Amino acid sequence: MNPIYFVLTSFIELYVFIRSKINEEWPLKNSSKISEWKLMAFAFSQSKIGVFGGLLVTLFVILAIIGPLLAYAKYDYFPVVDNPDYKLLPPNSELEGKRFILGTDWMGRDILNMIFYGIRISVVISFIVIILGVPLGIILGLLSGYLKGHFDEFIMRLTDIFLAFPGLILAIAFASVLPSRIYEFLESNPYIRDFWLWIFALEPEHSPHLAAIFSLMIALALVWWPGYARIVRASTLSISEQVFIEAAKSLGLSKTKILFKHILPNIIAPVLVLITFDLGTVPLLAAALSFLGLGPTEPVPELGRLISYSGSYFPERSWWIVISVGTVLFLLALGWNLLGDSLRDVLDPRTRRAMEFKVGKK
Amino acid sequence: MGIIYFIIRRIITFIPTLLGVLLISYIVAYVIPANPVRAWIGGQRVSDLELLERIKREYYFDRPWYEQFYFLVTSLLTGTLKDPIKNQPVFQELSNRFPVTVELAILGFLFTLIISLPLGILAARFKDTIIDFVVRFLALFGSSMPSFILYYFLILAFFVATKSTYLAGIPNPSVSCINYIDGLPSTLPIPLNYLSYIIVYIGKVPMFGATFCGELNVVYETFFRLWLPALSLGLLSGGFIARILRNSLLDALSSEYILYTKARGLPNLRIWYHAFKNSLIPVVTVLGINFGSLLTGAVIAETVFNIPGIGRYAFESIINLNFPGIIGVTFLFGLVYIIVNLIIDIFYGIIDPRIRYT
Numbered sequence: 001m002n003p004i005y006f007v008l009t010s011f012i013e014l015y016v017f018i019r020s021k022i023n024e025e026w027p028l029k030n031s032s033k034i035s036e037w038k039l040m041a042f043a044f045s046q047s048k049i050g051v052f053g054g055l056l057v058t059l060f061v062i063l064a065i066i067g068p069l070l071a072y073a074k075y076d077y078f079p080v081v082d083n084p085d086y087k088l089l090p091p092n093s094e095l096e097g098k099r100f101i102l103g104t105d106w107m108g109r110d111i112l113n114m115i116f117y118g119i120r121i122s123v124v125i126s127f128i129v130i131i132l133g134v135p136l137g138i139i140l141g142l143l144s145g146y147l148k149g150h151f152d153e154f155i156m157r158l159t160d161i162f163l164a165f166p167g168l169i170l171a172i173a174f175a176s177v178l179p180s181r182i183y184e185f186l187e188s189n190p191y192i193r194d195f196w197l198w199i200f201a202l203e204p205e206h207s208p209h210l211a212a213i214f215s216l217m218i219a220l221a222l223v224w225w226p227g228y229a230r231i232v233r234a235s236t237l238s239i240s241e242q243v244f245i246e247a248a249k250s251l252g253l254s255k256t257k258i259l260f261k262h263i264l265p266n267i268i269a270p271v272l273v274l275i276t277f278d279l280g281t282v283p284l285l286a287a288a289l290s291f292l293g294l295g296p297t298e299p300v301p302e303l304g305r306l307i308s309y310s311g312s313y314f315p316e317r318s319w320w321i322v323i324s325v326g327t328v329l330f331l332l333a334l335g336w337n338l339l340g341d342s343l344r345d346v347l348d349p350r351t352r353r354a355m356e357f358k359v360g361k362k
Numbered sequence: 363m364g365i366i367y368f369i370i371r372r373i374i375t376f377i378p379t380l381l382g383v384l385l386i387s388y389i390v391a392y393v394i395p396a397n398p399v400r401a402w403i404g405g406q407r408v409s410d411l412e413l414l415e416r417i418k419r420e421y422y423f424d425r426p427w428y429e430q431f432y433f434l435v436t437s438l439l440t441g442t443l444k445d446p447i448k449n450q451p452v453f454q455e456l457s458n459r460f461p462v463t464v465e466l467a468i469l470g471f472l473f474t475l476i477i478s479l480p481l482g483i484l485a486a487r488f489k490d491t492i493i494d495f496v497v498r499f500l501a502l503f504g505s506s507m508p509s510f511i512l513y514y515f516l517i518l519a520f521f522v523a524t525k526s527t528y529l530a531g532i533p534n535p536s537v538s539c540i541n542y543i544d545g546l547p548s549t550l551p552i553p554l555n556y557l558s559y560i561i562v563y564i565g566k567v568p569m570f571g572a573t574f575c576g577e578l579n580v581v582y583e584t585f586f587r588l589w590l591p592a593l594s595l596g597l598l599s600g601g602f603i604a605r606i607l608r609n610s611l612l613d614a615l616s617s618e619y620i621l622y623t624k625a626r627g628l629p630n631l632r633i634w635y636h637a638f639k640n641s642l643i644p645v646v647t648v649l650g651i652n653f654g655s656l657l658t659g660a661v662i663a664e665t666v667f668n669i670p671g672i673g674r675y676a677f678e679s680i681i682n683l684n685f686p687g688i689i690g691v692t693f694l695f696g697l698v699y700i701i702v703n704l705i706i707d708i709f710y711g712i713i714d715p716r717i718r719y720t
Contacts, residue, residue, distance in 0.1 A: 145552035
């Protein structure tokens, strides 16, 4: 038996078990749903690139959770101060009995160590941007596709305005405006500040950089929602013309119930695929922004900033920084992209029917 | 006649969008807590308070925000808005920098086409073979590669190691050529006059101006200067577009009219022509968006390859709190978005005659 399929089905079984504890009739009522999920799990376990992408993503999420615990030195400890020889050591070199597998940077810090911290920042940024931006886009898209009329016109003009900007430029503008406001907010709410410092594994004295990271995230979320609003609106327009929506309306269901219980589940598949792709794109854009000099500065181990700083020593004295940090960013994005590529097939009902057909013939 | 009405109607509906874009960028700039006038004339240690007051008055910073906004927009449209840091009209700055970006965008777009169209067709023809795999890989590579890292590696390979490009300056046609093109409208009779204005505007792009005067060495130098950034932009988007072309070609090939043409015994090339033409709609959409983003968003490429284009100017304006610059750039980007979308819509009609402009 395929181990991936086994893991996924046991998750499904667990969920079904929990639901049946709450309501005994649930598994019986939803048996077709459950078997469809299992078919999805089977289809996913058959796609090699999907499994590879899924494993990469799992690896990165685990690294994001435990990464800062693996790091053996603090990111704001600069060995160069004690011994200038530590500066820009090439990979696999040894100094004073310490071994640097990926070399050191201009402050003598171990690159591997910095990557452990950096992965958490990149992964958290990507999740927060999606959590902030996507629901906004989905809700506005649903409403504008369902209500039509003036509201639709207004929302579409608004997305036009946002899409007319190149995303990166708009994000630059927001990211250069926001930090001071966010800094004031964080300073007046120390509990929130400490919580996010803990999330990003930063030291308390670097809370000003937290404001820069936040402004990055909010800037990206603000440019992220229009794409989702467009897609959700287009699917909502076609779904809301169908008979089952008319039936729901004539039964007198409330608008919220129709929108979230009957329309949303029918349009969620392409949105999920897009989210998977975007989880890979956001870290790249965030790195690009901090490459341009927005976002946190020294000593926060943001991956894009590491590359932009090493750019001034490139290529003779810092190729290893660009290669190793670049590979990390590349693999993170690649994992999500591979996963999204196979999810697109798995979530497409046509693929599953074709699969059933094949199995049935055998 | 329909198409002209369509274009006019589209332009009119886009005016509020353009104003909205300007307003949003103004509001974003307005909420900056820093004092921009101080930043323009040299930071916090400014002692010449009279100068400060004069600049404040000149840019309406002592008025309420709506008057300021009105001033910025009207003086931008009349061409009198001055860039406070460069001390020349914003329009001048834009018309110096935008042609460079246009050159880069055209070359990058050419590379995108060269990479994506053949690969997409081949991947559809040889489905599930090594070519198909290469296209899939290239698409994933393009969307997973951090752009600046690709740029660094290409610089390492083609500039540092093999010296097959250079990274400074932008070739321009000779002064006599520029003067000749600028003077064209005044030498011609009235009806031809308007035609020559178009040549003047196209001639502002150094590559085209040089071609017009027959200075082919300038064209060659421009290519030699810009081929590397253009290639890297093409590599980043080419695979993705090839994959879209492949999918939509496969969809078209499995449709019933293709079965019919096969049954009629049309030659293979003819069948592929029909399928290709009908599969172009999604490709044209993505290509159009891609070209638009090349015209506006290649900030990182311009930074790494040291190209004095419009993206770089936008970035510098934002960083320096250069309000007039921000408004000017925003206006230009809004225009680009509108025109590119209009061109996409017109292309739809050329590809698929069933589409009517209403």
